[in-house]
Amino acid sequence: MMSTKMTNTIKRRYNRISSIFNLMDNMMPEGWRKELLKEAQGKVLEIGVGTGTNLPYYPDNIDLTAIDFSPKMLEKAKEKTQKNNHAVALLEMDAENLIFEDNSFDTIISTCVFCSVPDPVQGLKEIHRVLKPSGKVLMLEHMRSDHPVIGKGMDFLNPIGLHIVGANINRRTMENIEQSGLKVESQVFLMGSVMRKITLTKKC
Known part of the structure; x- marks a missing residue:
């Protein structure tokens, strides 16, 4: 697990940009959120709720908990x-150390979160732990391009974004998912290989 020092550094950066984060978050097409969140059902956990941009798009008949560090x-x-008037439990919590019991949630949501979790594999392992055996993880995540030239360019530029907002643009998210014990049920490429809609389940 990454050091507490790194987690606190990134937390301070997100606290600092909280007043303008909504403008940044709204750069994602609204249709992508609607398409993802309409699939949420049952007891739902959103990892990294941020300023709450996703909240208006959830179905009414769910039990929603949302966390952010x-x-x-x-x-x-x-x-x-x-x-x-949204009924949601908002909790301050680290994605790498969830307080919930094993097998707690039917649906787990993340939208552009695993670029900033200091130890993304640990965060994904925690998702695996608290997801019910029949549950689903629904993600909108940006990651390192599969294109060799674009990918190297993202590697070069990554320190800039990491320093300013604490977000990595070159995370190898599909490899991290593989290490977590979660299974890719489907993935849809939304913007080349950089932005993807991903559905995950527990491996049998």
């Missing part, structure tokens, strides 16, 4: 729940 982000998300 940035208290400033959670303040913004709470404002959205108050304005829109």
Whole structure:
């Protein structure tokens, strides 16, 4: 697991940009969120809720818990729940160390989160642990391009984004998923190989 120092550094960066994060988050096409979140059902956990951009798109008949390790982000998300009357439990929590019991959730959501989790494999292992055997993980994630030239360019530029906002643009997310014990049920390429909609389940 990555050091507490790294986690705290990234947390401070996200606290710092919380006031403008909603503008950054809204750069993702609304249709991608709607398509993903309409599949949420049962007891749902959102990892990295940020300022709550996803909250208006969830179905009504779910039991929603949403976490983030940035208290400033959670303040913004709470404002959205108050304005829109959304029933959601908002908790400050690290994705690498979830407090929930094993096999707790029917659906787990992440949208552009695993670029910033300091130890993404540990975070994904925690998702595997708290997901019910019949459950699904629904993800919208950006990652390192499969194109050799573009991928190397992302490697070169990555330190800039990491320093400013704590997000990596060159994460090898599919390899990290493989190490976590989760199984790829489907993946849809939304923007070349960089942006993908991914559905995961537990391996048998």
